[in-house]
Amino acid sequence: MGDVSDARNLEDFTVGDRFETGTVAVTEQSIVAFASDHDPQIFHLDEAAAKDSFFGRLVASGWQTAGLTMRLMVDARFLGDTPLVGLGVESLAWPRPVLPGDVLTATVEILEVRPSRSNPARGAMRTKVTTVNKAGETVYQMTSTILMPRRGAQR
């Protein structure tokens, strides 16, 4: 079975391709747990105290939204067995806060498909990732470039 693989290559994608991910539910507990580790500010830590804070309520750290979106993308396996490796991000935005009880889903759109100029075994895809809540409101948008193998190249 060792050679049975669904490792997708640059050639398998076309500008305009879109992939929908599954969903993830955001809980108060997960907001507080993430923030305790990575973004310990009062509006991410304590529902009651957050009322007097900048956001006026408990909201998820933007970095949690980024992490949850990455999880949705990995689980969606839109690259098949090919690893999802980011080369860089050219924009990240959080147009609305993520709240306890939100259910998020994301769409990945392929903006550009380009072979590497220097390495014939590699290429890259520019992607736009949009994460929305159940009301369809965008809570996160990222434009980033991911590394891709070329078809038939030595791994």
Add this chain to the structure above:
Amino acid sequence: MGDVSDARNLEDFTVGDRFETGTVAVTEQSIVAFASDHDPQIFHLDEAAAKDSFFGRLVASGWQTAGLTMRLMVDARFLGDTPLVGLGVESLAWPRPVLPGDVLTATVEILEVRPSRSNPARGAMRTKVTTVNKAGETVYQMTSTILMPRRGAQR
């Protein structure tokens, strides 16, 4: 004590100001724990299996590095009591992988200080954040804009 606050305002910062954060140690355990939640790919999950993977070793998810850097920035309190609220990111890069045993520290540099055109109570600062390992190698670089209150404005 209620009015004793060290909430810094836009006017307290100047282009070129630099702030050093503390340090954070990255462990194999923390890499695997973060990845299990947010980026479950083999090169973030299993030291042995990672040897045959893209990176050839266990490396931290780039989103963990982002989260750890946010934690360093929050703990450094370079805004005093003013909340650290990101308006958006215009670039993110991970020039080198973060490895188990790495100790990271970050520098925040103020690139631009600008009042809001529409809201006299607000402004924004463009910042460049650079995270390095103990060898001084850059593992993460982010250019982002953060929200700032103006001095004397009603909160």
